[in-house]
Amino acid sequence: MPSARKIKRICLFGDSALAAYRHALTEGLVQLPGIEVEFFGAPGPSFRSFESLNGRIVPGPEALPALSLVNGAGRTSLGPDDFDAFLFIGARLGAADFVAAHIHLARGSGLPSRAVQEAMAYDFLIRVRAWRFARDFARHRPVMFIPTPYPTEGILDLSARNRLFAYYPRAEFATVADRARAWQMLMDVSQKSGVPLLAQPDHTVTRGVLTQARYATKDAAAKEDISHKSPEFAALMLQNWYALWQNRAKIDA
Amino acid sequence: MSNPYETLPASAFWRSAVAEPGPFDLHGLWEPKFPVKRSHRIVTAGSCFAQHIGRALAADGYGWHDAEPAPPFLEAETAKRYNYGIFSFRTGNIYTARMLNQWLELAFGNAEAFPEFWEDMEGRFFDPLRPSIEPDGFASLEECRAARARTAQALRSAVETADIFIFTLGLTESWVNVQTGMEYAACLGTSAGSFDPARHKFENQKFAQIRSALNAAIDRLKKANANLRVVLTVSPVPLTATASGQHVLTATSHSKSVLRAVAGEIAQERPIVDYFPSYEIITHPVFRGMFYAPNMRSVVATGVKTVMGHFFAEQDRVFPARNGGKRSAALPLVEPKLAKASGKKRGLSKSDVVCEEEMLDAFRPQD
Numbered sequence: 001m002p003s004a005r006k007i008k009r010i011c012l013f014g015d016s017a018l019a020a021y022r023h024a025l026t027e028g029l030v031q032l033p034g035i036e037v038e039f040f041g042a043p044g045p046s047f048r049s050f051e052s053l054n055g056r057i058v059p060g061p062e063a064l065p066a067l068s069l070v071n072g073a074g075r076t077s078l079g080p081d082d083f084d085a086f087l088f089i090g091a092r093l094g095a096a097d098f099v100a101a102h103i104h105l106a107r108g109s110g111l112p113s114r115a116v117q118e119a120m121a122y123d124f125l126i127r128v129r130a131w132r133f134a135r136d137f138a139r140h141r142p143v144m145f146i147p148t149p150y151p152t153e154g155i156l157d158l159s160a161r162n163r164l165f166a167y168y169p170r171a172e173f174a175t176v177a178d179r180a181r182a183w184q185m186l187m188d189v190s191q192k193s194g195v196p197l198l199a200q201p202d203h204t205v206t207r208g209v210l211t212q213a214r215y216a217t218k219d220a221a222a223k224e225d226i227s228h229k230s231p232e233f234a235a236l237m238l239q240n241w242y243a244l245w246q247n248r249a250k251i252d253a
Numbered sequence: 254m255s256n257p258y259e260t261l262p263a264s265a266f267w268r269s270a271v272a273e274p275g276p277f278d279l280h281g282l283w284e285p286k287f288p289v290k291r292s293h294r295i296v297t298a299g300s301c302f303a304q305h306i307g308r309a310l311a312a313d314g315y316g317w318h319d320a321e322p323a324p325p326f327l328e329a330e331t332a333k334r335y336n337y338g339i340f341s342f343r344t345g346n347i348y349t350a351r352m353l354n355q356w357l358e359l360a361f362g363n364a365e366a367f368p369e370f371w372e373d374m375e376g377r378f379f380d381p382l383r384p385s386i387e388p389d390g391f392a393s394l395e396e397c398r399a400a401r402a403r404t405a406q407a408l409r410s411a412v413e414t415a416d417i418f419i420f421t422l423g424l425t426e427s428w429v430n431v432q433t434g435m436e437y438a439a440c441l442g443t444s445a446g447s448f449d450p451a452r453h454k455f456e457n458q459k460f461a462q463i464r465s466a467l468n469a470a471i472d473r474l475k476k477a478n479a480n481l482r483v484v485l486t487v488s489p490v491p492l493t494a495t496a497s498g499q500h501v502l503t504a505t506s507h508s509k510s511v512l513r514a515v516a517g518e519i520a521q522e523r524p525i526v527d528y529f530p531s532y533e534i535i536t537h538p539v540f541r542g543m544f545y546a547p548n549m550r551s552v553v554a555t556g557v558k559t560v561m562g563h564f565f566a567e568q569d570r571v572f573p574a575r576n577g578g579k580r581s582a583a584l585p586l587v588e589p590k591l592a593k594a595s596g597k598k599r600g601l602s603k604s605d606v607v608c609e610e611e612m613l614d615a616f617r618p619q620d
Contacts, residue, residue, distance in 0.1 A: 119331045121326075127328075
C-alpha cells in the first residue's frame with residue numbers, strides 16, 4: 001500500500017457530487033492544511049464517457065467541456081502518478097443500494113454465507129467503472145472512495161415503484177447494527193482491492209438508509225433531488241477523510 | 254380372422270412409428286396426462302439433466318419457479334458458482350428418490366434431522382446433503398446449518414405453491430452412513446468429507462426400494478399440496494464411475510433401466526404422476542447417440558432442444574388450448590446439420606451443468 005506520509009497534492013475525482021466539495025472548500029467550510037486540491041470529473045451523463053486508457057483516466061469527447069470547467073487547470077487526462085493521492089467522490093458508486101439490499105436480507109430470510117456476501121459486494125463494486133479506476137490507481141498511490149451518500153429523506157416517496165424501498169422495504173427499519181454490518185461487508189471487500197471506503201457518518205442517517213433532510217442540497221425539494229448534498233455535508237466528509245489521512249500518516253511515519 | 258393389433262394406431266407399430274419417419278420426424282412419443290401451462294408455477298429438482306429442463310422452460314416463457322433466488326448484485330457466473338438458479342432451490346443435485354425424501358423430511362418433518370456435517374482441515378464446513386453447494390465450504394457450522402434451513406424452507410414454500418413438480422431420477426448407486434442410514438449426495442472424499450469404510454457403505458438401491466422411496470416422496474408432496482402434479486424423467490447421463498463391481502457401461506444400463514422401470518410403473522399407477530421420455534429421446538438407438546458429446550456422456554445442446562421440442566409439441570397436440578391457443582416457441586426438433594456438428598467441437602456441451610458426479614472423474618486412477 002502506498003504511503004500516506006507525503007501528500008501535498010490531492011485529486012478529487014468524481015461526478016456531480018464534486019460540486020458540494022467545491023463549495024465546501026471555496027466557502028471555507030473545511031480546511032486541508034498543506035494540501036493542494038485539484039478537481040477532475042464531469043457530471044453524470046458525460047461522466048459515463050470516462051474510460052481507462054493505458055493506465056490513465058481519459059474523458060470521452062462529450063465530457064471535455066465539463067471537465068475543462070471542473071478542472072480549470074487544463075488537465076485532459078488523469079494518471080496515477082499525477083498526484084500524491086486520490087479521493088474518489090460519488091462517481092456512480094451508490095452504496096445505498098448495497099447496504100439496503102444487505103439489510104433487507106438480514107431482516108428477512110436471513111443473510112447468505114459470508115462467502116456469498118463477499119461475492120455480492122465484489123460483484124456490486126466491480127461493475128462500477130470508477131471503482132475499477134480506483135482499484136487500478138491504488139496500486140500506485142493512496143486512494144480513498146466516498147460513495148454517493150444515502151438518498152435524502154422527505155423529497156420523494158421512496159416506496160414508490162422502482163425506488164429504493166420498493167425493492168428493499170425492510171431496509172427502512174434498519175438498526176445501527178444492521179447498517180454497520182452491511183457497510184463493513186462492503187468496506188472489507190473494497191479494502192481487499194486496495195480501495196478503502198469512507199463511511200457516511202451515522203449521525204447524518206435516518207430511516208435506515210436515508211440522509212437527514214438538513215444535509216440536502218439547495219432547493220432539493222423543488223428539484224426533487226435526493227442525491228446531491230449540501231456543502232456542509234461535503235465539509236463533514238472531507239474533515240473525516242483528513243482526520244483519517246492524518247492518522248494514517250502518523251502510523252506510516 | 255381379426256386380432257387386437259388390427260385396430261391399433263400407427264404409433265403402435267415400429268415400422269410406421271419409428272422406421273419410416275426416422276429420428277427427425279418422430280411424433281407422439283408422449284401422451285401427457287395433464288397440461289403444463291405457461292401460467293403454472295413449475296419446480297424442478299433432481300439429477301443434472303433437470304437443470305436443462307428448468308432452463309428450457311424458463312427460456313420459453315414458462316413459470317419456472319426459483320424459490321431460493323440469488324441475492325442481489327451477484328453476476329450470473331458467480332450465482333452459478335454458488336449454485337443459485339440451478340434448481341428451484343439450492344439443494345444441488347438430488348440423484349435418488351431417497352435423497353429427495355431426506356430433503357422433504359427437512360422441509361416438512363424434522364428440521365433437525367440428519368445432523369451430520371463435515372469440517373475439513375482448514376476449519377471449513379460442508380453439508381453432506383450438498384457438499385459442493387459452496388465451493389470453499391462454509392465459514393462455520395452455524396452458517397452451514399442456517400444455509401440448510403433456508404434451503405429447506407425454500408423447498409417447502411416451492412412445493413406448497415407449485416403446480417408442477419418435475420423430478421429427474423439420476424442414480425441407483427449411493428453411499429450411506431452405516432449407523433444413521435443417511436444417504437450422502439456424493440461419495441465421501443470426492444468433493445468433501447473423508448471416507449471411512451467402517452462408517453460408510455456403498456448401496457446400489459434396488460427396484461422395490463426406489464419405488465417405495467419415490468412413492469413416499471410423492472405422498473409427501475401430495476400431502477403438502479393436493480393440487481400438485483408430478484412429472485418424472487430419468488437422466489440420460491451415464492454414470493461417471495461405478496462402485497458396483499460391474500463395468501461402468503453395464504452398471505449404467507442396470508441403473509437407468511431400474512430407474513426407468515420405477516418411473517414408468519409409478520406413472521401408470523398414480524393419476525397425478527406422469528413420465529416424460531426425455532431419457533428415450535437421448536439414449537434410444539434410433540437417435541444413434543447423436544445427442545452425446547464425443548465422451549458419450551455429456552448431452553449436447555441439440556439434444557436438450559430436441560427433448561424440449563418433443564415436450565412442447567406433445568403438450569400442444571394433446572392440450573392445444575392450454576396457453577390460450579398460443580403454441581410454444583418453435584424449439585426445433587433435431588436438425589441433421591446440427592446433429593452432425595455435435596460430434597465436432599462446435600456441438601460440444603459447454604459443461605454448463607453442475608454435477609457433483611464430475612468430481613469422481615477427477616479422482617479416477619491416472620494412466
